[in-house]
Amino acid sequence: MDFDAIFRSQLDTLREEGNYRIFADMERRCGAFPKADNHCEAGRREVTVWCSNDYLGMGQHPKVVNAMIEAVRAHGTGAGGTRNISGNTVQHRMLEAELADLHGKEAALLFTSGYVSNWAALGTLGSRIPGAVILSDALNHASMIEGIRHARCDKAIWKHNDVEDLDRKLAAWGPDRAKIVAFESVYSMDGDIAPIAEIVEVAEKHGAMTYIDEVHAVGMYGPRGGGVAEELGLMDRITLIEGTLGKAFGCMGGYITGSAPLVDFVRSFASGFIFSTALPPAVAAAATASIRHLKESGFERARQKRQVAKLRASLDRAGIPHLPNPSHIIPVMIKDPVKCREISNILMDRFGIYVQPINYPTVPKGTERLRITPGPLHSDADIDHLVGALAELWKHCALSRAVA
Numbered sequence: 466m467d468f469d470a471i472f473r474s475q476l477d478t479l480r481e482e483g484n485y486r487i488f489a490d491m492e493r494r495c496g497a498f499p500k501a502d503n504h505c506e507a508g509r510r511e512v513t514v515w516c517s518n519d520y521l522g523m524g525q526h527p528k529v530v531n532a533m534i535e536a537v538r539a540h541g542t543g544a545g546g547t548r549n550i551s552g553n554t555v556q557h558r559m560l561e562a563e564l565a566d567l568h569g570k571e572a573a574l575l576f577t578s579g580y581v582s583n584w585a586a587l588g589t590l591g592s593r594i595p596g597a598v599i600l601s602d603a604l605n606h607a608s609m610i611e612g613i614r615h616a617r618c619d620k621a622i623w624k625h626n627d628v629e630d631l632d633r634k635l636a637a638w639g640p641d642r643a644k645i646v647a648f649e650s651v652y653s654m655d656g657d658i659a660p661i662a663e664i665v666e667v668a669e670k671h672g673a674m675t676y677i678d679e680v681h682a683v684g685m686y687g688p689r690g691g692g693v694a695e696e697l698g699l700m701d702r703i704t705l706i707e708g709t710l711g712k713a714f715g716c717m718g719g720y721i722t723g724s725a726p727l728v729d730f731v732r733s734f735a736s737g738f739i740f741s742t743a744l745p746p747a748v749a750a751a752a753t754a755s756i757r758h759l760k761e762s763g764f765e766r767a768r769q770k771r772q773v774a775k776l777r778a779s780l781d782r783a784g785i786p787h788l789p790n791p792s793h794i795i796p797v798m799i800k801d802p803v804k805c806r807e808i809s810n811i812l813m814d815r816f817g818i819y820v821q822p823i824n825y826p827t828v829p830k831g832t833e834r835l836r837i838t839p840g841p842l843h844s845d846a847d848i849d850h851l852v853g854a855l856a857e858l859w860k861h862c863a864l865s866r867a868v869a
């Protein structure tokens with residue numbers, strides 16, 4: 466069997482479609498964010514990163530960096546085991562307490578990533594709750610979809626953000642089934658925000674539990690960075706809040722929060738939790754420092770909002786089309802995978818701007834885009850430079866401008 470031939474032929478198909486993924490070879494420099502070095506054939510060059518999920522630059526914040534360094538010096542590198550077998554440390558316990566407090570819940574549980582937290586929690590709830598049905602928003606993240614698949618329970622997919630459709634689908638299962646409504650707050654590719662209050666209302670009407678992924682909101686929304694549910698005063702009406710430590714908190718890891726029995730249930734039954742090495746204690750210490758800082762400081766959130774508004778206004782003036790939404794994510798639609806990659810290459814090579822093209826399967830075919838994420842550390846000059854570069858490309862590439 467020529468296995469490599471099988472691999473090559475499928476990779477060739479990806480290339481022909483323009484969907485083959487190429488890594489940018491980056492070197493982050495602590496303290497310089499959003500500037501970073503890009504290693505290329507010509508050597509290395511400084512570029513401005515516009516597509517990072519380290520949304521607030523916390524991955525280079527002195528408090529977070531120092532917490533990690535100090536914890537490594539004090540406690541070493543790895544955890545040395547699963548949480549159950551010698552990998553549990555004081556740092557994990559403190560971080561879980563911090564997270565439970567952040568979301569106003571009784572308990573929290575850490576995982577090695579947000580992906581694993583969704584996969585493990587939804588998989589466990591769906592498979593272990595007798596008669597469970599998971600009602601999943603049509604645009605839920607791959608990690609939730611995989612968790613639901615893994616659960617092998619009944620499921621229904623409701624139209625994205627469509628509360629009436631959710632209501633109908635909940636009603637269809639009747640009052641005796643254990644229903645779980647799974648959705649996100651900020652959807653990462655379109656940057657739209659779910660109608661959380663209405664979803665919670667409908668779920669409560671049907672006695673369903675609610676499972677929200679706040680991965681793109683924690684640290685950035687709400688007075689203490691508890692997410693959109695905190696901003697709307699709805700955290701106590703949501704059964705389970707899931708988040709990541711890898712995006713706005715600038716570290717790594719994922720978590721769920723909820724009632725003590727719920728969290729203990731997942732802790733006790735989830736294979737993706739039990740059989741995997743715990744996060745390094747230093748990562749837990751750094752994440753704790755990051756969360757604590759963002760609970761107290763509104764500066765990063767305010768400055769991010771300002772720079773997002775500034776970039777949007779500037780794109781509007783230049784006639785560059787972007788999806789309107791209430792979040793910090795600015796999708797500039799290209800609608801063609803080859804063009805999307807070309808524009809991204811030119812931005813990097815000629816303008817020192819790093820925006821990764823977002824193609825299928827991350828977004829549907831025909832909706833390829835540049836996903837721009839301004840943060841508090843992007844300067845006004847960075848914004849002017851980005852919009853100037855895009856305007857020049859639009860002039861040359863005959864891309865349709867927004868109708869004013």
Ligand SMILES: *Cc1c(COP(=O)(O)O)cnc(C)c1O
Pocket residue numbers: 578579580581583606608649653678680681709710711712718719
């Ligand atoms: C990134 C992401 C995850 C996974 O989180 P990681 O910590 O990166 O594994 C989960 N849900 C959504 C919506 C995401 O965008």
